[in-house]
Amino acid sequence: xxxxxVISDIHGNLEALEAVLRDAEAVxxxxxxxxxxxxxxxxxxxIARVKGLPELTCMLGNHDYAAISGISLDTFNxxxxxxxxxxxxxxxxxxxxxxxxxxxxxxxRGEVTLVHGSPRDTIWEYIIxxxxxxENLDHFWTRWCMVGxxxxxxxxQYHDKNDSITLEIPPLNSPYKMVERAILNPGSVxxxxxxxxxxxxxxxxxxxxTWEPHRVEYDIHKVQKLIHKNGLPPRHADxxxxxx
Ligand code: ZN
Numbered sequence: 464x465x466x467x468x469v470i471s472d473i474h475g476n477l478e479a480l481e482a483v484l485r486d487a488e489a490v491x492x493x494x495x496x497x498x499x500x501x502x503x504x505x506x507x508x509x510i511a512r513v514k515g516l517p518e519l520t521c522m523l524g525n526h527d528y529a530a531i532s533g534i535s536l537d538t539f540n541x542x543x544x545x546x547x548x549x550x551x552x553x554x555x556x557x558x559x560x561x562x563x564x565x566x567x568x569x570x571x572r573g574e575v576t577l578v579h580g581s582p583r584d585t586i587w588e589y590i591i592x593x594x595x596x597x598e599n600l601d602h603f604w605t606r607w608c609m610v611g612x613x614x615x616x617x618x619x620q621y622h623d624k625n626d627s628i629t630l631e632i633p634p635l636n637s638p639y640k641m642v643e644r645a646i647l648n649p650g651s652v653x654x655x656x657x658x659x660x661x662x663x664x665x666x667x668x669x670x671x672x673t674w675e676p677h678r679v680e681y682d683i684h685k686v687q688k689l690i691h692k693n694g695l696p697p698r699h700a701d702x703x704x705x706x707x
Contacts, residue, residue, distance in 0.1 A: 464670020468516070469649040471496035471579070471611025474526065475503025475550070476653025476703075479662035480512055482681035483652050487664060492518035494572065494667075496611035496649070497579030497586075500554065500562065501526025502546050502699050503653050504689035510558045520572060523565035524579045524611065525586050526550070531559045542696040549695055569603060573669055576603040580612045589613050593628040596646050600628075608646045609667075616650030616663045616676050638673035647674055654699075660706035 468490040473480050493516035500506040501524070513521060526543075529536060530550040539547060554562075567585055570577045581588035581595070582602035590596050590610055596619035599608070618631040621644040633639040641647075650663025661678035668675070687700035 464668065465491040467492045467494055467667045467669060469494045469496070469609055469647075469665045469667050470652050471649055472498045472524070472614050472651035472653060473503075473509050473513070474498055474501050474651070474653035475506040475509055476662075476686055477503075477505040477508045477512065478681045478683075478686050479653045480509055482679045483662050483664045483677075484512070484516075486677060486679040487666065490517060490666070492520070494577055494609065495519065495521040496577060496609060497522040497524025497565070498526045498611065499524070500530045500550050500558075501543070502695070504686065504693040504695060506530075506550055506553060507555050507558045509653075510561055514561060520570060520577060521565055522570065522577055522579045522611075523562065523567045523586060527562045527565060528567070528586055530554060531562045542698050545696050546699060549693065553693070571605055574606045574672075575667070575669075576605045576608040578608065578610055581610060582608055590619065590646055590648070591615075593619055593630055597628050599646065600644060606644055607641060610646055610648050611651070613648060614651035614654055614656035615648060616655075616657060616665070616678075617648050618674070619646040621645060633674070633676060635676055635678055638668070638671065638675045641672045641674055649676065650678075654703065655706045658706045660704055 536544040578585040581599045649665035666675045690700040
C-alpha cells in the first residue's frame with residue numbers, strides 16, 4: 464500500500480508547490496502529470512523541487528513540450544505565447560534536459576494510467592466533459608486514469624449498470640472510494656481555473672483505493688510580484704487571485 468501525491472500543472476508557481484508539499488506531508492511516491500513550466504516565474508526552481516520527490520513519475524505537458532521544442536506557438540493564445548517565449552529564455556539547460564526526458568506516452572502504474580491531457584492524446588486533448596471522458600475510456604486498459612491539463616479538480620465516474628459517466632466533485636479532505644472505472648483530475652497546483660484560487664492536489668491511496676482531493680492557500684501576492692518582475696504577461700498575475 465502506498466500513499467501517493469498526485470499533482471499537475473504547477474506552471475512555474477513555486478510558492479503554490481511548496482504549500483502543497485507542506486500540506487501533503489510524507490508520501491511514498493509522487494506522480495506529476497505535467498506542465499511544470501509555462502505561465503509562472505520559477506520554472507527551474509519547480510523542476511528542481513519535483514525532481515527530488517520520492518519515487519517520481521513525471522509526464523510531459525503541452526507547455527513543457529512547447530517550451531523545450533521549436534514548435535510554432537500559433538495554437539496558444541497571445542498571453543500564453545508571450546509567457547512561453549519567456550519560458551524558453553528562462554529555462555536552464557538542465558531543466559530543458561529534464562523536461563526532454565519526460566514521458567509523452569501513457570504510463571501505467573499498477574491499476575492506474577497516467578497522462579497529461581488524455582489517454583487518446585496524451586499532450587493536447589482536454590477532458591472537459593463526460594462525452595470526451597466516455598470516448599477516452601476505450602483508450603486505456605487499467606481501472607483508472609489520472610489526467611491534468613484542464614486545471615479543474617474533478618472525477619469522471621463510470622457507472623457500469625447504465626453505461627454512463629457522471630461528473631463528480633467530491634468533498635475536500637475526505638477519501639472518495641474508487642470502485643468502478645474513472646478518470647480523475649487532481650486540479651492545478653499553480654493556476655487553478657475553477658474560481659477557487661487555492662492550490663489543488665490529491666492523495667491516492669493505492670492500498671485502500673481512495674482519492675482524496677485537497678486545496679491549500681499560498682502567498683499569491685508574492686507570486687504576482689515575481690510575474691511582474693520577470694516580464695511575464697500581467698494577466699497571468701491577475702488570474703491567480705481569482706482562480707481562472
Ligand atoms: Zn496546464
